Amino acid sequence: MIYSYLILTILLTLISWILSRDVVSPPFIMGIIWSIMYFLLCITRYQIDSENIYYSIFFIGYFLFTIGYFLTIKIKINRNIIPVYFKDIEIEIKSTNIYIFFIVEAIVTLYLFITIFLFLRHNFIFNIWFSIKYGQAVGTYHESQFITMFRVLINCITCIFQILYLLRPSKKLKKIFLVQFLFGMLFAFTSMGRTFIFQLFIPLFVIYILIKGLPNKKIFKTYLYMFIVLFAFFIAYAYLKFPYKINQSGFLSTQLDIYATSPMIAFVNWCNSSPLYLDGANTFRFFLAIWNSIGYDVTVPDLIQKYVYVGNDLTNVYTVYFYTAMDFGILYSLIYIFFVGCFNGFLFKKIILAHKNKVFWICFTSQFYFPLFMQFFQDQYISLLSQWIQYAFWIYLIVKSGYFYKIKEFHNEKIKTINPE
Template sequence: MWYIVFLFIIGLNVLFNYSINKTIGYPPFLFSLVWFIVIFFHFLCHTFDLVTIFELSFKALAIYTLGVVLFTLGGLAIKLKCKFEYVDSTESEIFLVRKNIDVVLILISLIFLPFFIMSSYRLAIEYMIYDSLFAGLRNSSVQEQDVGFSKYGINFSYVSFFLQSYRYVRNRENKFKVFLSAFILLIYCILSTGRTFFILYICLFFGVLIVFNKLKRKYLIYGILSIIILFATIGILLNKGGSTENSLIENISGVLESFMVYFIGSLSAFDSFLNSNYTYTYGQNSFRFIYSMLYKIGVVEQKPIDLVDQYASIPFDTNVYTIYKIYFQDFGLLFMMIVIFSMALLHTFFYLKAINDRKFINTFLYSIMLYPLFMSFFQEQYLSLLPTWIYLISIVMVFKNFLTIR
């Protein structure tokens, strides 16, 4: 089977990327490892009929492997080109926050929160399904409804949580503020209903731990368990793989099957798309944010492409297609290769900068890019979330002038 051949090639990339850096935080290592694990699980599920799913074609496996190779080459190019001088003076340096700007960020997050809660409740009532407020809230987001201006509160909350995490890991102080900012962000993430909000949450904290070389095995276990518990809980609340009316055994069985479907379904969905008669959309997917702005101001008449993709039958229905679909649909193979290689260059650059100088901005940029990397097997998030990245980076750039090292 072609699975074995391509898994062997990807496995070589995993070993190579680890051998040249010897740390798990190296982006090409993480990217290749994620894809090895997901394709391996797809192979197991298809071979042993653990989940009824179509076999991956040679073409799809070749694309997935090419992506891993390109990411490896991009990381290697930066590693060979950029020779950073390692500086480890964090033991004697103190990270200072002037003008109580960390408190200001917490207060801004809190000011937005009541409006976020009230708007979320209104949408949950208006779009209620399954007699569940939570399912109704999720349905409202599927219908592209949002909570209005209060949605920007979550961006401030992400930055606030990252700042407190960075300060705590570096200086070992202000534990109360870490927990407070974490709790506020947790409320935002729960009301946002999407599992992906929690993934970014975890990536921000793990990014700091990686940069300061404090990512212990127990933190990895806690992170994995948190993702599984959150996935299961949200699935049950949304009647996806479980239900509050089912028994514990039924919910466990349903959640496990749902988890595997989410974990590997996107690979077969992209395979189905790749072998279909698709037409090029020339940037309407990758640069939807720009098209949307142009549409709102009347420059273009064509309505932006829907955020929610069409479903593919593989044979179960899914509407996530890995990182690759929108690149292929917009401009084809060459565009995909350029984007993947560019993201490898960018992420590896920020990683090397962060582990060498451990500065706040470099650590932040490395950490937020972990999210689209880990989500690459599921859906594209580098360009699709461009507005979010702009908001987060803008907030950091405004407040970074109040951060100093002594």
């Protein structure tokens, strides 16, 4: 049956291509990802029941996502009009304000490095990454909420500076972007996880594609570069996470199996286990956390799921469907993924057709390619709701405040100041 789902997923991917003719459209990307996952499931070393009907959920979810997306888009749109929109503009860079913020970033970076150094003096095990992750697990290392929120701000500003540089390439903007990118890299790496690294790099690749108006053939090449970069991070992360296992035979292939196919298997096993539901605790986790923070004694579900065995390996990721299925079941998770498709359609339509806040929509939409690419792994939409609210807040504030830049748009030899869209 898995082969049948693989074929159906490939066919639906081709249909989404025919409807959009765009390899950046979310349904096409999602189809490619789930086609690869089904293929890997066909050749996995794990023993699975290939006839299990629950393996159809991933295709059904993709189908509903695609329906939601195209119902929202409604019309065929051409993303190549994005560069045309910015054709006649002039960007005024407020260098002083940018340099002041660089100083703030440098101070916060220094504070973070000192904190890490002081911890490592007495808690070093194997490597820096392992030491800090182990410290977080046993409660000896705590990162402040300020640093976590500052990382989101850093990512937002890095993306916006990249947009400005791509719109009007110059030596000055190039230096500004590269300095900001360096800060982004430092904060992403010190997060000691893949999330912020992928959240930095995936939007940057997407922004490059959108602003440059690349044709589909060149986009495939960009996807290849992105895959190489992210795969390199994946390998490095695996070796840093399991320094005591790196000499074991087949270490890397085992890691690939754990992260690529075990989430699907773990989710299907969970479906077979007649689980008890959480009655909305995951869906409304953001609001429960707020209630808990103001003094109400309510239980807030942990974002980190429990480990289970898949074969002889441990995993705690169960694909995008698990987080909401735990609340009210499989049907609820499929309805959820339909609305995720609608949301992606809304965002993609905005970056093409919106005449106001264009920079905001491009920057904000690019962030949601991260959870799109990670659907095979775990939910990164509603589970990270508080983070997405932070992204929306910071991007909107930066774009509308005019603190870093201002865009002037020319129409019929008259200058219309956009402050600054």
